[in-house]
C-alpha cells in the first residue's frame with residue numbers, strides 16, 4: 172500500500188506547524204510534558220493534557236483555557252486513556268498527535284527489587300506507552316495520518332550504575348517506536364522517539380538542589396554545550412518531529428542531549 176505525501180506546508184508564510192490539529196500529551200502537568208503541551212499550543216494545536224497531578228494540570232490548562240483541555244487520569248489505566256481519546260474525537264473529530272512523556276525514575280538493586288516494583292516501572296514507562304498508542308492508532312489509521320512521539324532516555328542506550336531498571340524500560344520505549352513505525356507506516360502514521368539528556372524539569376531542579384552546585388557544574392561539564400537543557404528546548408524538537416515538516420521521519424530516535432552522549436567517557 173502506498174501513501175500519498177502530505178501537502179507541504181507553506182515555509183515562507185506564517186502557517187503554524189499544527190494548525191487545526193489535535194494532540195494528546197501524557198505526563199503533561201509538569202516538566203518536559205508541560206513544555207511540549209505549551210509548544211504544541213504555540214504551534215497551533217489543541218492539546219489534551221493527561222496527568223495524575225490535578226493541581227499542576229489545572230494550572231497548565233489555565234494558561235490557555237481554550238487550547239488546553241486537562242484530564243486528571245492515570246495513564247496506566249487503559250479505560251481512562253480510551254475515554255480521553257473518545258472525548259478528543261467527539262470534540263474535534265480527530266487525534267493527529269500523541270506525545271507520551273509520563274514516566275518514573277527507577278534505580279534499584281536487581282536482587283533486592285521486588286517483582287511488584289518491576290511491574291510498576293514497566294507498567295508506567297513501557298506498557299502505558301503501548302496503551303496510549305493502542306487507543307490512538309485506530310483513529311489515526313482511519314484518518315490515514317498521525318504522528319506519535321515517545322520520550323525515551325539516553326539510559327536506554329548507555330547508563331550509569333544504580334539506574335536499574337529505568338534504562339531497561341527506556342530501551343523498550345525506543346524498540347516500541349521502531350515496531351510501531353514499521354507496522355503503521357503503511358497507514359501513514361509516523362512513530363519516533365525523542366531522547367532528552369539532562370533537562371531541568373521540576374524533578375531535575377529538585378535533584379540539582381539536593382546534590383549542590385559543585386556536582387551540577389560537573390554535570391554541566393560533561394555536555395559538549397557545557398550546560399543542561401530547558402524543557403522548552405526538548406519540546407521544540409518534539410513539536411517539529413510531530414509536524415508535517417518532519418514528514419519523512421519515522422522509526423527514528425532523535426537525541427536532544429547537548430552532546431552528552433557524544434563523549435566516550
Ligand SMILES: NC(=O)c1ccc[n+]([C@@H]2O[C@H](COP(=O)([O-])OP(=O)(O)OC[C@H]3O[C@@H](n4cnc5c(N)ncnc54)[C@H](O)[C@@H]3O)[C@@H](O)[C@H]2O)c1
Pocket residue numbers: 197198199200201202203204221222223224244245246247271272273274275295322323324325366367368369370371372373374375
Ligand atoms: N528530565 C530529564 O533530565 C530527562 C532525561 C531523559 C529522559 N527524560 C524523560 O522525559 C520524560 C519527562 O521527564 P520529566 O523530567 O519532565 O519528568 P517529571 O517527573 O517532571 O514529569 C513527569 C510527569 O508525569 C506525570 N505522571 C507520572 N505518573 C503518571 C501516571 N501514572 N499517569 C499520568 N501522569 C503521570 C507526573 O505527574 C508528571 O507531571 C520522562 O519520560 C523521562 O523519563 C527526562
